[in-house]
Amino acid sequence: MSNEKKFIVSHAPFWHDGSSISERSYHTMLAAMPAVLFGLIQYGIPALAVISLSISTAIIWELIINKITKLPNTIGDGNAALMGLVFGMMMPATLPWWIVATGTFIAVVIGKYIFGGIGSNAFHPVVVSITILLISWNSYFDFDNALVNYDFGFPAVFPLGALKAFGTGSIHGFSLSGLLMGQQVGAIGSTFGLGLIIGGIYLILRGFIRWEISISFLAGMFLAAMIFNMANPEKFAGPFFHILTGYSLIGAFFLATEDSSSPVNCIPMLIYGAGAGILTVLIRNIGAYVDGVLYAILIMNLVNPLLDKIRPKAIGKVA
Amino acid sequence: MIKRPFIRLSKPRIQYALLGVKVMEPQEIPLPGIVTLLLDSPLIRKDIPFKVGDAVKTGQKLSIAGEGGPYVISSVTGTISAISPFYGDYGRVCTAISIKTGRKEELDKDFAAKSQGATLDTAAEFLGFTPGAPCFAAFRDPDKAIHTIVVFGGNTDLMIATNQYAIKSRIEDIGHGISILKQITGIEKIVIAVPRDLVPGFGHVGAELKGVDLSYPSAHPKMIMERELKLTVPAGKNCEDMGVVFMSAEAVASIGKAFSTGEIPHKKILTLVKKDGTQQLISARIGTPMGDVFSACGVSLNEKDRLIIGGPLTGSSIYSEDYPVGIDTDAVVVQDKADISLVSDYPCINCGECVRICPAKIPVNMLVRYLEAGHYEQAADEYDLYSCIDCGLCSFVCVSKIPVFQYIRLAKHELGRLNAAEATNE
Numbered sequence: 178m179s180n181e182k183k184f185i186v187s188h189a190p191f192w193h194d195g196s197s198i199s200e201r202s203y204h205t206m207l208a209a210m211p212a213v214l215f216g217l218i219q220y221g222i223p224a225l226a227v228i229s230l231s232i233s234t235a236i237i238w239e240l241i242i243n244k245i246t247k248l249p250n251t252i253g254d255g256n257a258a259l260m261g262l263v264f265g266m267m268m269p270a271t272l273p274w275w276i277v278a279t280g281t282f283i284a285v286v287i288g289k290y291i292f293g294g295i296g297s298n299a300f301h302p303v304v305v306s307i308t309i310l311l312i313s314w315n316s317y318f319d320f321d322n323a324l325v326n327y328d329f330g331f332p333a334v335f336p337l338g339a340l341k342a343f344g345t346g347s348i349h350g351f352s353l354s355g356l357l358m359g360q361q362v363g364a365i366g367s368t369f370g371l372g373l374i375i376g377g378i379y380l381i382l383r384g385f386i387r388w389e390i391s392i393s394f395l396a397g398m399f400l401a402a403m404i405f406n407m408a409n410p411e412k413f414a415g416p417f418f419h420i421l422t423g424y425s426l427i428g429a430f431f432l433a434t435e436d437s438s439s440p441v442n443c444i445p446m447l448i449y450g451a452g453a454g455i456l457t458v459l460i461r462n463i464g465a466y467v468d469g470v471l472y473a474i475l476i477m478n479l480v481n482p483l484l485d486k487i488r489p490k491a492i493g494k495v496a
Numbered sequence: 497m498i499k500r501p502f503i504r505l506s507k508p509r510i511q512y513a514l515l516g517v518k519v520m521e522p523q524e525i526p527l528p529g530i531v532t533l534l535l536d537s538p539l540i541r542k543d544i545p546f547k548v549g550d551a552v553k554t555g556q557k558l559s560i561a562g563e564g565g566p567y568v569i570s571s572v573t574g575t576i577s578a579i580s581p582f583y584g585d586y587g588r589v590c591t592a593i594s595i596k597t598g599r600k601e602e603l604d605k606d607f608a609a610k611s612q613g614a615t616l617d618t619a620a621e622f623l624g625f626t627p628g629a630p631c632f633a634a635f636r637d638p639d640k641a642i643h644t645i646v647v648f649g650g651n652t653d654l655m656i657a658t659n660q661y662a663i664k665s666r667i668e669d670i671g672h673g674i675s676i677l678k679q680i681t682g683i684e685k686i687v688i689a690v691p692r693d694l695v696p697g698f699g700h701v702g703a704e705l706k707g708v709d710l711s712y713p714s715a716h717p718k719m720i721m722e723r724e725l726k727l728t729v730p731a732g733k734n735c736e737d738m739g740v741v742f743m744s745a746e747a748v749a750s751i752g753k754a755f756s757t758g759e760i761p762h763k764k765i766l767t768l769v770k771k772d773g774t775q776q777l778i779s780a781r782i783g784t785p786m787g788d789v790f791s792a793c794g795v796s797l798n799e800k801d802r803l804i805i806g807g808p809l810t811g812s813s814i815y816s817e818d819y820p821v822g823i824d825t826d827a828v829v830v831q832d833k834a835d836i837s838l839v840s841d842y843p844c845i846n847c848g849e850c851v852r853i854c855p856a857k858i859p860v861n862m863l864v865r866y867l868e869a870g871h872y873e874q875a876a877d878e879y880d881l882y883s884c885i886d887c888g889l890c891s892f893v894c895v896s897k898i899p900v901f902q903y904i905r906l907a908k909h910e911l912g913r914l915n916a917a918e919a920t921n922e
Binding site for chain 1 (some may be wrong): 498499500502503504505685718722728729730731732733797798799800801802803804806808809810811812813814815816829831833834837838839842843844845846847848849850851855856857858859861880882883886888889891892893894895896897899901902905
């Protein structure tokens with residue numbers, strides 16, 4: 178027996194289509210690049226500092242938690258880096274370092290690992306983290322104050338903030354093409370609409386996110402905003418304005434589509450996406466907060482397990 | 497190996513390959529020095545009516561538990577050189593009978609004498625160990641009212657050309673086999689299912705023709721039942737419970753050939769898939785060690801390669817070149833160690849790829865969570881474990897590389913054992 182060749186024995190199937198978690202993470206990061214690069218050009222070195230710090234601290238928190246829990250090192254799968262990048266994209270460029278480090282700690286440790294690690298988080302970790310930060314240090318997230326020292330060459334007011342405070346009369350200065358091209362004040366990676374859309378289309382075409390969620394999110398938002406706008410054009414902005422401002426596009430393509438906190442069956446995906454879109458507009462228009470994307474996604478994350486019970490009947494299922 | 501396409505909006509379609517118009521002839525493997533026949537019964541020495549050193553003829557029946565028990569048919573003339581226990585996958589226990597081949601071939605006359613008037617008993621008594629593995633048990637089971645026989649001229653798994661070859665080149669044997677089957681079982685409804693593009697090539701062989709879609713896993717018996725016969729097999733039942741028996745084209749050809757010549761066929765056609773993905777048809781005596789097949793076809797094996805009996809999605813890997821060609825071995829796939837993708841212990845990330853590709857519409861993402869935790873009964877009750885048709889696609893597309901298919905098979909096996917144990921206790 179000793180001179181016999183040893184073969185690898187394992188269970189079927191013996192083929193694999195070659196997909197992997199790291200591939201998904203790195204390609205999602207690639208898709209975010211247009212928006213991130215635009216943010217870096219717009220806001221300069223402070224934005225680079227925030228993004229670099231958020232990615233690196235997210236990886237460090239994951240490494241630390243790997244060591245503490247004595248689990249295998251998982252930073253290579255790119256999930257922590259992706260979370261860091263998405264977190265950074267949603268921060269104002271002038272955020273102090275300690276909020277960034279705290280935020281990634283909340284995202285990686287509380288948002289992800291407390292729930293059981295990758296695949297087990299009930300809520301999008303980054304959304305959890307940012308909502309906690311928003312409640313804790315609200316003043317740092319006032320984009321008008323945070324970016325007061327910049328000179329952009331376009332109205333330096335946060336569009337949603339202006340809309341909330343003064344109605345549609347205050348937003349005539351924003352053209353839709355300007356918003357699409359990123360001529361607005363906001364977070365580092367969430368203002369360049371065109372870049373986010375290009376990234377989203379890339380992710381959809383490559384099959385890394387489910388188009389049902391993104392499209393129904395935008396459709397739900399569009400419909401709800403349109404109804405509000407028709408009811409009272411003085412007070413409520415039109416659908417395109419809502420889609421191109423705040424966290425809408427980053428929410429549609431990078432937040433709502435997170436694997437573990439979103440449904441997988443077709444009808445639940447549509448309900449989930451549309452629900453998040455409609456809730457966003459409801460919160461923005463009649464709620465207390467300026468931007469509703471984060472809370473809308475958290476609420477839909479919460480109902481996701483229930484939604485995913487709507488599923489096709491398996492073949493041969495009795496009764 | 498099929499990889500994920502660059503652009504992937506919808507779920508991937510994996511196609512069965514068709515044989516070309518010009519049918520390639522199988523390569524004949526020289527008579528091996530030793531053959532090993534696997535008898536589906538545990539080894540109980542006192543029951544065995546033959547012993548090491550006995551002479552056997554080609555076509556001779558070797559049976560363990562007397563008349564009507566499991567048996568093998570010797571594929572060579574020679575002397576029995578070893579009788580040993582053999583353990584297969586999922587608790588399969590066999591007796592391996594090795595026969596050293598002699599110089600001169602002699603044919604056993606037992607079947608020839610009985611093959612004049614074909615009866616179900618004769619078929620069950622002699623043809624259960626012929627290429628293609630025809631099974632006659634369902635016809636003799638009073639609990640099962642069989643009304644349809646489906647002769648399938650394709651293979652369930654990918655890359656396998658064995659049954660396509662049988663239906664293309666042995667249509668006369670199949671036609672004869674079908675008339676024998678009608679005669680001995682009294683069943684009038686016989687359906688020939690072939691890959692859709694092959695349908696125009698068939699004349700009248702005394703059976704209804706159905707074309708089967710070319711995308712995997714349309715050729716799975718339960719999918720053929722669902723899509724072509726419009727009969728849904730309830731979860732936990734099999735096709736025979738629904739009155740349908742599936743036979744491979746090769747098995748029917750074996751039956752036809754046996755009754756027309758009076759000789760029990762002893763050569764198995766199998767598809768060899770080499771490391772570079774090329775296919776080759778092989779004709780070998782049943783029981784030929786795989787090593788003989790590889791050396792005859794110039795396949796060189798290295799340490800840590802993988803040998804797979806059956807197809808790439810549902811086959812089973814073997815650990816030794818001594819593993820014999822069996823009556824149901826339709827293919828052997830050789831995989832280079834560089835092409836082997838290993839499973840991982842990552843958790844499910846809920847991406848939903850498996851849910852979307854599952855042909856049985858099982859919520860695989862939920863199922864696998866229960867299976868990982870060992871809650872098999874709950875998995876069967878709430879998450880459709882028994883609707884699974886064993887196609888292996890969920891593992892194929894799994895981003896986390898979870899051995900989903902292995903979990904499913906293990907769960908079914910364990911539940912089967914539990915149920916069997918409960919039935920004995922009652």
